[in-house]
Amino acid sequence: MSDALNHLAARVASDQLFLANALAEYARSERLDDMGLATALGGRVDDLALLRLCRPPRCDAEHFRADIAAIASRFGISSTKLTEVVRRGLSLARLRQVQPALGEAGLLLAARDDNREPPPTEGTNS
């Protein structure tokens, strides 16, 4: 695998247009390096860059299965394992997209009613 391909595969790790994003999220959640990720997928480390450059499967069930099957078939990996990894990775990626602040700062905010006395208005001083 060329350095350029590896570089681009790394560059798109946070781009949801690429499978790299879901794979990165899965690997992060499981604390896996490339070797660990390849093992989880039942594939070869050398194929990871090309796998990362694929488009993520479409969301509806029919297309999801077809896309997973196409990708798994190309790289000689198990559709079941790929499905598990991609589903988790996509969910984590969506969560990160919706609530990036929570992931970054670990800060939770909640709205509540303000029960304090309102400040006195002008001319009502007693």
Place this chain on the structure above:
Amino acid sequence: MADSWPEAASTYQALCNGDPVAQSDFVVAFLDPLVMFLNCNFPAADSHDRLTAAEDAILSVIRDPAVFDPSRGSLPTFLRMAASADLANIQARERRHQRRRDLEDCVELQADGGNSSAEQSTNLLPSFDDPSLAAVITALDAKEWQVFGLMREGERRTGAFAAVLGIGHLPPVEQATEVKKVKDRILKRFQRAGGRA
């Protein structure tokens, strides 16, 4: 690069059809050859800039396959031009940053008060992001393309332009005249197309 158009066309078509593996195939087919093309044609450029430019060109087509119009030329040609332009933009940006850093180091008014001619400013040269200029860029012949590339790089030496035009044997005055003629012709075409040049 997949220079045979049928091969490149099938890769591009798969990309348009939404084949999930097509993005990967597209990168495999075009990235390394594009990097090699930039290495050969812009040897003085920073290697990281060359790689970034090649990646940017590839990503632009993956993100929006419609940026390439098959009726205007081949995909390999489009990618080479897009990558060259992206490289020129990266270099221009870097030069701007460098100038800004220099200015911060030494606050001094420029002799020209910040004004420079259109020809002097590579920033004013067109971007491939502007679709209205694609036809002009595609229509450049091989020598004009090389001249255009030098202009984008900010080259100012007449000798460099004379070399690509094959007129290095002419007297300096004639070289300068001929180089100016070609540069003006290119700039005029971009102006007519609505470019910023």
